[in-house]
Amino acid sequence: MRGHGFLIANYVRGDSVIHRTPLWLKFLVVVACGTASFLIVDWAVSLAIFAVMCGLFLLSGAGVRRLLRAIWMVAPILLVIGLFQWWQLGGPTAARIVVNILVCVVAASVLTATTPVQDLLDGVVSLAKPFRRLGADPERFALTIAVMLRSIPFIAGAFSDVRDSARARGLERNPRALVLPVFITTVAYARQTGDALAARGLGEAEEIPEKS
Amino acid sequence: MNLISFSRVSVRVVVDGRDAPKTLLHDFSLELSERRIGVIGANGSGKSTLLRLLNGLVEPSAGTVTVGGADTVTDVRRVRGNVGFVFTDPLSQLVMPTGREDVELSLRRSVKNSKERAARAESVLDRFGLLHLADQSIYELSGGERQLLALAAVLAVNPGVLVLDEPSTLLDLRNRELLRRTLAGLDQQVIMSTHDLDLALDMDRVLVVESGRIVFDGGAAEGVALYRALCAASLGELPHESAPR
Numbered sequence: 001m002r003g004h005g006f007l008i009a010n011y012v013r014g015d016s017v018i019h020r021t022p023l024w025l026k027f028l029v030v031v032a033c034g035t036a037s038f039l040i041v042d043w044a045v046s047l048a049i050f051a052v053m054c055g056l057f058l059l060s061g062a063g064v065r066r067l068l069r070a071i072w073m074v075a076p077i078l079l080v081i082g083l084f085q086w087w088q089l090g091g092p093t094a095a096r097i098v099v100n101i102l103v104c105v106v107a108a109s110v111l112t113a114t115t116p117v118q119d120l121l122d123g124v125v126s127l128a129k130p131f132r133r134l135g136a137d138p139e140r141f142a143l144t145i146a147v148m149l150r151s152i153p154f155i156a157g158a159f160s161d162v163r164d165s166a167r168a169r170g171l172e173r174n175p176r177a178l179v180l181p182v183f184i185t186t187v188a189y190a191r192q193t194g195d196a197l198a199a200r201g202l203g204e205a206e207e208i209p210e211k212s
Numbered sequence: 213m214n215l216i217s218f219s220r221v222s223v224r225v226v227v228d229g230r231d232a233p234k235t236l237l238h239d240f241s242l243e244l245s246e247r248r249i250g251v252i253g254a255n256g257s258g259k260s261t262l263l264r265l266l267n268g269l270v271e272p273s274a275g276t277v278t279v280g281g282a283d284t285v286t287d288v289r290r291v292r293g294n295v296g297f298v299f300t301d302p303l304s305q306l307v308m309p310t311g312r313e314d315v316e317l318s319l320r321r322s323v324k325n326s327k328e329r330a331a332r333a334e335s336v337l338d339r340f341g342l343l344h345l346a347d348q349s350i351y352e353l354s355g356g357e358r359q360l361l362a363l364a365a366v367l368a369v370n371p372g373v374l375v376l377d378e379p380s381t382l383l384d385l386r387n388r389e390l391l392r393r394t395l396a397g398l399d400q401q402v403i404m405s406t407h408d409l410d411l412a413l414d415m416d417r418v419l420v421v422e423s424g425r426i427v428f429d430g431g432a433a434e435g436v437a438l439y440r441a442l443c444a445a446s447l448g449e450l451p452h453e454s455a456p457r
Contacts, residue, residue, distance in 0.1 A: 118330070
């Protein structure tokens with residue numbers, strides 16, 4: 001399978017201010033950006049926040065190329081959304097929605113580019129600890145995030161491969177030739193991943209020592 | 213070495229459109245205690261099913277499988293702690309974006325302290341000569357490097373038994389040799405299915421599986437010779453017109 005693009009940036013080693021910022025604060029910024037996307041009504045404000053998030057990304061030292069790549073990966077989807085919203089609700093609203101999505105993508109990229117995945121998973125485990133009282137296993141929450149991070153680029157790569165295969169057979173205009181193989185590949189991948197995790201003993205409920 | 217025991221085991225699956233279940237493995241009993249065990253046979257013969265029984269990925273329809281005394285159905289957690297499994301395609305096995313992260317993921321259950329976990333992962337990667345690739349995307353690695361990485365991630369938790377399902381199928385000659393040398397240096401009991409008959413000849417004991425039955429159990433040289441004969445016989449049954457040109 002070909003190399004996969006990813007919607008959000010992978011971890012980049014560094015010692016910037018952003019790298020040293022506590023995980024909870026970075027996480028709060030991501031949550032705040034997501035919440036703000038529902039509340040902001042002026043596209044100029046969205047654009048200003050987008051500029052700030054881009055500035056934070058660059059401050060982390062992750063580089064312009066990674067930033068552009070993260071944006072480029074969502075560009076086709078944003079184009080479709082933007083055109084549709086323009087047609088339905090007009091230019092300013094379309095611009096606000098598109099820029100708000102970009103804010104979320106860049107904010108998530110700042111988090112993932114400056115936080116090692118294991119630290120991210122440890123953070124998820126800490127956040128999920130209260131659910132232990134309800135019988136949930138916090139490690140499973142972390143594993144779910146890990147699998148999600150891994151699955152998105154896989155599906156993107158599967159789509160690229162299938163599109164190339166369809167082109168080679170002159171079927172690029174046939175949606176069934178694109179969608180069905182991706183669907184089947186994804187289901188097979190899910191099963192393989194499940195087997196691989198089970199084989200490594202990951203995802204099994206943690207043994208809680210009995211109280212004496 | 214762990215004693216692996218199959219007692220009156222068979223595996224059947226229900227297949228759509230068929231009245232009777234399909235038998236993947238017919239009733240057999242075995243005890244395995246050798247250090248290196250090979251499983252050879254044609255595609256679809258039941259090799260993978262046999263290996264998957266070893267850590268509970270497949271449950272027997274009848275009979276019991278135990279590894280080091282632990283039942284693979286009723287004590288699957290203990291079994292999986294003791295039996296590492298390496299798949300044919302390392303990409304389906306590696307869950308994290310980089311090698312370092314994947315090895316750390318393996319260690320999450322056993323090592324709770326993140327600094328200690330990172331140090332252990334570093335040591336494992338160093339042992340396999342993969343430290344320089346630790347932070348590269350798994351997609352940037354060669355097939356051999358990925359397979360070694362998958363192996364390292366499994367061995368990070370130090371299982372007693374290592375099961376490998378056709379580990380060299382996707383590898384070129386150089387990487388195959390690299391894998392062979394790595395496997396030869398392991399302390400673990402190794403059980404491996406393979407189409408690489410040179411690799412099979414390194415084994416202490418070889419099982420030949422044919423249509424869901426173990427048709428040979430013995431020395432590597434005799435097992436490989438029998439498998440070659442079976443292949444030759446099956447080709448002889450094909451009409452010449454159907455052979456690819």
